[in-house]
Amino acid sequence: MCGRYVMALRAGDLIDALEACGIDDVALAGPATGVDASPAGPEQSWRVSWNVAPTSTVPILVERYEEGADEAGTHAGRQREIHPARWGLLPRWAETAAFSSKTFNARSETVVSKPSFRSAVRRRRCVVPVQGYYEWKVSQEPQTGKTVRVPHLVRDRERPLILFAGLYEWWKDPEREAQGRDAWVLSTTILTGPSPDVGEDGAGPAHGDRPVLTELAQLHDRLPLAMSADEAADWIAPGERSREDTEADVERLRLGAVEVARGWTLHEVDRAVGNVRNDSPELIRPPDVMF
DNA sequence: CCAGACGTTGTT
DNA sequence: GTCTGG
DNA sequence: CCAGACGTTGTT
DNA sequence: GTCTGG
Numbered sequence: 001m002c003g004r005y006v007m008a009l010r011a012g013d014l015i016d017a018l019e020a021c022g023i024d025d026v027a028l029a030g031p032a033t034g035v036d037a038s039p040a041g042p043e044q045s046w047r048v049s050w051n052v053a054p055t056s057t058v059p060i061l062v063e064r065y066e067e068g069a070d071e072a073g074t075h076a077g078r079q080r081e082i083h084p085a086r087w088g089l090l091p092r093w094a095e096t097a098a099f100s101s102k103t104f105n106a107r108s109e110t111v112v113s114k115p116s117f118r119s120a121v122r123r124r125r126c127v128v129p130v131q132g133y134y135e136w137k138v139s140q141e142p143q144t145g146k147t148v149r150v151p152h153l154v155r156d157r158e159r160p161l162i163l164f165a166g167l168y169e170w171w172k173d174p175e176r177e178a179q180g181r182d183a184w185v186l187s188t189t190i191l192t193g194p195s196p197d198v199g200e201d202g203a204g205p206a207h208g209d210r211p212v213l214t215e216l217a218q219l220h221d222r223l224p225l226a227m228s229a230d231e232a233a234d235w236i237a238p239g240e241r242s243r244e245d246t247e248a249d250v251e252r253l254r255l256g257a258v259e260v261a262r263g264w265t266l267h268e269v270d271r272a273v274g275n276v277r278n279d280s281p282e283l284i285r286p287p288d289v290m291f
Numbered sequence: 292c293c294a295g296a297c298g299t300t301g302t303t
Numbered sequence: 304g305t306c307t308g309g
Numbered sequence: 310c311c312a313g314a315c316g317t318t319g320t321t
Numbered sequence: 322g323t324c325t326g327g
Contacts, residue, residue, distance in 0.1 A: 001300065003310025053310065053327050091297075093304055101325080102298040104310080115297045115305060136310075138301080147302085149311085192299085222300075274311050276327040 001105050001192045002164065002224035004273070005133035006153070006284060007058060008048045011082060014059060017160040018129060022229030026061065029083045045084045051279045052087070052130075054104035055097075060085045060168060060188045061127040063236040080236075083168075085126075089189035090171035091116050097173060100187055106167065108193045108225060108250050112243060117189070120167035121250070123240040127232050128166040128190050131155065132284060134273055135266075137219050151273045152219060153284050154266040162264070163232045165191045165225045165253050191225040193254045196261065212264055219266065225257040 009017060015026050046057045059082050066077035088100025103116055111117045132155035139148055156162050168188045177183035196213040216223060227235060231253070241249060270287045272278045 001310080003300085005310095051327090056327070089298095091304080093297080098325085099297085105299055107299070117298090119304085134310075151311095220300095275313095276311070 001135075001220065001222040002130075002133045002190050003054060003104060004276075005052050006050050006131040006155075007046065007052050007129070008050050008131060008281070010048060011045075011059070014082060014129065017131075018061065021159050021161050021163065023061070023080070023127075023163070023232060025078070026080045026082060029081045049279055050281055050283045051273055051276055053276045054088050055100055056087055057084045058087045058188065059083070059129065060166060060186075061129060061232075061236065062124075062168060064238050083186055085168060085186040085188040087188060089116060089120060089167060089169050090185060090187040091119070091169060092171065094171055095174075097171075097185065103189050105192045105224070106189045108191045108254050111167075111191060111250060112246050117167060120169045120189075122243070122246050123238075124168045125235050126166045126168045126188060127227070127236055128164040128188060129161045130164060131161060133162065133224060134269070135220050136274075149274075151269050151271060152266050153269045154216070154219075154264055156263050157265045158263060162260075163227045163229070165227055165232075165235055165257070167191070191250070191253065192222045193225050193257060195219075195221050195223045196258045212262060212266070213258070215266055216261055216264070223257060223261060225253050226260040227253070227256060228260055231256050231260075 011028055015028075018026050046059050049056070052058060061080060061082055063078060063080045066079060086097065086100055087104050089103040089106070090097065090100050094100075106114070106117045106121075111121050132153045134151050134153055136149040136151050139150070140146070141148055154162075166188050168186060171185045171187055173183045173185050195217045198214045198217045235249070235253065267286055269283060269285065273283045
């Protein structure tokens with residue numbers, strides 16, 4: 001799954017990194033119109049961070065068509081934009097922003113039917129770009145039987161970013177509305193799936209898998225769903241999909257995510273990452289003392 | 292019918 | 304908004 | 310996701 | 322044990 005990650009790039013560098021990953025034509029959010037990308041709150045942006053936690057503001061990549069553009073065939077009116085969004089999806093009917101602490105991940109197996117996600121998954125898909133994500137490996141101390149959680153960083157071996165499959169939603173904050181402020185909040189979530197099946201003891205490649213899939217499976221039983229640039233372009237293409245098409249899209253996503261994960265690498269990091277108040281480049285390095 | 296939840300992960 | 308539980 | 314709090318009254 | 326804050 002994914003409940004903590006790294007996004008220490010400012011807008012300009014993020015756009016460059018996306019381009020290096022094969023995602024072109026990205027702009028910062030401009031004045032927006034229309035149902036699916038309405039009032040872009042210009043006030044808030046994301047904070048550079050090596051320790052991004054749920055409910056904080058993160059950059060997401062969305063795509064929409066300019067008003068009046070030809071939606072069939074041509075890319076003329078296509079707008080790919082980076083918007084700041086609250087991490088944790090807020091359905092239209094959420095009563096408070098606190099709801100988002102429960103929806104920072106969406107299970108791909110049920111996302112099409114769950115009330116919180118089913119609307120967004122059919123027509124509000126996005127990319128959540130990360131430089132790497134943290135996962136706490138749970139194990140038992142053989143002596144005491146105590147449970148220990150050791151944080152690891154997962155990143156791509158070749159590319160500067162991992163492109164997570166996400167959803168977004170606009171939510172009108174009653175509190176802000178009462179204060180007469182801009183009340184629209186953009187929110188987002190990251191899809192998850194089962195970790196790759198690499199066999200019982202995880203010792204060897206069960207069916208030709210490279211070791212990293214085995215490592216990932218041992219790290220955790222869930223995997224955040226990542227995409228290649230091509231898959232990402234398809235995923236965020238605007239327009240409403242039928243429920244059946246959506247099911248197929250998500251299934252395809254789950255299969256592709258395992259292939260993308262073959263390109264990852266992971267290593268242990270310092271326990272300091274557990275406390276969200278710690279935020280520095282040191283967090284992504286292996287621990288100082290490793291024996 | 293109304294009331295209440297709407298989520299994920301991990302742990303037991 | 305819409306489904307589930309009672 | 311993990312870490313840390315988990316409470317009230319009254320005073321400054 | 323469970324919720325809140327970050």
